[in-house]
Amino acid sequence: xxxxxxxxxxxxxxxxxxxxxxxxxxxxxxxxxxxxxxxxxxxxxxxxxxxxxxxxxxxxxxxxxxxxxxxxxxxxxxxxxxxxxxxxxxxxxxxxxxxxxxxxxxxxxxxxxxxxxxxxxxxxxxxxxxxxxxxxxxxxxxxxxxxxxxxxxxxxxxxxxxxxxxxxxxxxxxxxxxxxxxxxxxxxxxxxxxxxxxxxxxxxxxxxxxxxxxxxxxxxxxxxxxxxxxxxxxxxxxxxxxxxxxxxxxxxxxxxxxxxxxxxxxxxxxxxxxxxxxxxxxxxxxxxxxxxx
Amino acid sequence: xxxxxxxxxxxxxxxxxxxxxxxxxxxxxxxxxxxxxxxxxxxxxxxxxxxxxxxxxxxxxxxxxxxxxxxxxxxxxxxxxxxxxxxxxxxxxxxxxxxxxxxxxxxxxxxxxxxxxxxxxxxxxxxxxxxxxxxxxxxxxxxxxxxxxxxxxxxxxxxxxxxxx
Numbered sequence: 001x002x003x004x005x006x007x008x009x010x011x012x013x014x015x016x017x018x019x020x021x022x023x024x025x026x027x028x029x030x031x032x033x034x035x036x037x038x039x040x041x042x043x044x045x046x047x048x049x050x051x052x053x054x055x056x057x058x059x060x061x062x063x064x065x066x067x068x069x070x071x072x073x074x075x076x077x078x079x080x081x082x083x084x085x086x087x088x089x090x091x092x093x094x095x096x097x098x099x100x101x102x103x104x105x106x107x108x109x110x111x112x113x114x115x116x117x118x119x120x121x122x123x124x125x126x127x128x129x130x131x132x133x134x135x136x137x138x139x140x141x142x143x144x145x146x147x148x149x150x151x152x153x154x155x156x157x158x159x160x161x162x163x164x165x166x167x168x169x170x171x172x173x174x175x176x177x178x179x180x181x182x183x184x185x186x187x188x189x190x191x192x193x194x195x196x197x198x199x200x201x202x203x204x205x206x207x208x209x210x211x212x213x214x215x216x217x218x219x220x221x222x223x224x225x226x227x228x229x230x231x232x233x234x235x236x237x238x239x240x241x242x243x244x245x246x247x248x249x250x251x252x253x254x255x256x257x258x259x260x261x262x263x264x265x266x267x268x269x270x271x272x273x274x275x276x277x278x279x280x281x282x283x284x285x286x287x288x289x290x291x292x293x
Numbered sequence: 294x295x296x297x298x299x300x301x302x303x304x305x306x307x308x309x310x311x312x313x314x315x316x317x318x319x320x321x322x323x324x325x326x327x328x329x330x331x332x333x334x335x336x337x338x339x340x341x342x343x344x345x346x347x348x349x350x351x352x353x354x355x356x357x358x359x360x361x362x363x364x365x366x367x368x369x370x371x372x373x374x375x376x377x378x379x380x381x382x383x384x385x386x387x388x389x390x391x392x393x394x395x396x397x398x399x400x401x402x403x404x405x406x407x408x409x410x411x412x413x414x415x416x417x418x419x420x421x422x423x424x425x426x427x428x429x430x431x432x433x434x435x436x437x438x439x440x441x442x443x444x445x446x447x448x449x450x451x452x453x454x455x456x457x458x
Contacts (some may be wrong), residue, residue, distance in 0.1 A: 009297075035337075035370025078442070082434035089438065092344025163374055171343055171376035174458045182433065229438065 032095040033164065038103045041161045049162055050105035051124070051221045054114070055266055056153075057097030058125035059114060062274070063146060064090035064265065065281050066133055075136055076200070082182060086143070089175040093198075096168045116285035120275050121268040128211040128266070130274040134139065137190055137204035142244065144183035145208060149215045149236045153177035153229065160227075182242050190246025198248065205244070206252045213256030219266040298329040305336045311350040312437055315393045318351060322381025326387040327371045333366035334359055338378045342438040342458070379439075379457045394421045396428075396454035398441065418446035421452055430454075 041048040068088035074080035095111050102109040109117075128146060133139060154176055157169035189202040216233040245250055263269040284291075295303075305327045306319035318338065319323040325337040336355050340348045352369040359367045379398035382390070386396035396418050418428045425447035433456070434443040440453045 032348070033371065033373070035368065036373060078434075079434040079444075081436075082432060084435040085438055088344035088346075089342060090344070092342060096343060102393075167374040167376060168343070170374065174376070174378075175343060176434065178458075 002286060013064055016220055024046065025256075031037070031093070031099060032144060033103070035100045035166075036164060038164075040104055041163070042159060043068075046104040047106070048221050048224050050103075050166070051100045052225055052227065053101040054095045055124040055219070055221075057094045057101060057114075058123050059129050059146075059150070060090040060097065061094035061281075062125045062143075062277065063129040064094060065107060065277055066129065066142075067139075070139060070141050071134055080138075083139070086179050086182065089172075089179070093168060093172050093175070096164070100162075100164050100168070112285065116282045120270055120278055122268065122287070123278070124266055125269065125270075125274075126211070126214045126265040127271050128208065128214060130270060130277060131208070131211065134204065134207070135200060137200040138208065140186040140190065141201070141204040141208045143179060144187050144240070145212050146215075147176050147179035147183050148239050149232055151180050151226075152232045152235055153240075156231070165236055186251070188247045191244070191249040201247070202249050205249060209252035210254045210257040216264075217259075217266075219263070295432075297332065298327070300362070301329045301334045301336075301359060301364060302327045304358055304364075305355055306353065306449060308354050308358050310349075311347045313390075313393070313395075316386050318355070320383050320386030320389060322383065322386070324355070332364065333368070334364045335370060337372040337374050339375075339381075341377045342454050345438060354396065377458070379455055382455070391419075392423045394452055395440070396421050396452060398455045398457045411428045418454060419441060420448060420450070422450045423448035438442050456457065 025087040040049065067090070069081045070083045070283065071080055074083055085148075094115075098111040098114045102111065102114055128142060131142070151173055154169040154173035158166055159171060160166040160169065167278045192195040192198070216230050216236070218230055219230050222229060240250055257264075299415050305324055306317060307322070308316055308318050308357045308388050310316050310323070312320055312405050313321070321341070323338050323341065325339045327337075331384070336359065338348075338351055338355065340351075352371075356367050356369050380400055382397065390397045399416060399418075416430075417426050420428050420432075420443075423445060423446055427446040428443050429446060430441060431444050431451065432442045436454055439455055441458070444451045444453065
């Protein structure tokens, strides 16, 4: 009964084989691509596709971790629930993308092995998602930049030749639309609010803007797969300009953050913020290898 | 005479949702398909949101119910294409949601694609408690990924609403 949930066997053992026993959620989750055809699509290098799924999956995983760090710290209970929901969507996307990467890269690693047992230089997320949380305005600004760009990207990937990536994107684009709307409404509320909230929102945008360009800078894998992210630049900037104008905020003019010898997050070159984030994300799995609960 | 396939479909269609047990997985459009060949049953389920934490529970519940009904060879698989949509909730499902105090989603309504939609949502949402349409959204995100939190300005009761996706 390998496809059964671990708790069901516990329920069976407790002598209620047909009972409606409900156990708390924990580990022992089924494969997030359980029974989905894993064959790589013809005409695409599986290694490239794996590397790409890892990039998108790491973006989602790392931003999800940053969002859940807001739990117990958000300004209102409703925002805490909202940020947790956003993080859960991103975590779900990350689980599917990391699982897909592990199916294709020849190592046979599952989502947990990829999430918990890679070092920071093996992570392929853009640096924008790993930066420290900062204040709530920075949380909103990062979400606005990321969600606007990711929704655009997912819309284009929804008809990708890889049916798994296409399916992740087709559901993801609907989820990201909610994330973008959330970030837009808070940008408007803070930007067009009091003088103080406007100042904080503008400062947050100014601080994060230099990291936006990395989302539009193609990696060689993306070019080989025909998913050039520089196509996103124009529609994303147009959307952001419209929101900032509506929110009485100025479009930041800061130059893009420099690469290190032509390398950045997609190549495993990160800021100092990623290491501590991963230490927190990975500590239980590394302290108790193979543990389930 | 009921065929083996029909019986398997009947059993799978009766499995309740773990988080909304007043509805079945079939009511919610999560049960995508059931096939049977020489007694071996395969059931496909389509998760709602990417991060839905109940997927393993649902897969396990479907497998367990089918085995309990006498099917020895059972496989549950995920079908992620096409993605789940709130439009897949059946008319019966919508009725059961309203009966349980949860406002059902509006058919065909989706977040606008890439458009700027600022300001409060203006949807004619009926309060499942008192039937008033004088309702307002408190938060687009609620107790589970698929729900938003609303309030009725007439009877003053808060209520959950299944979001369009």
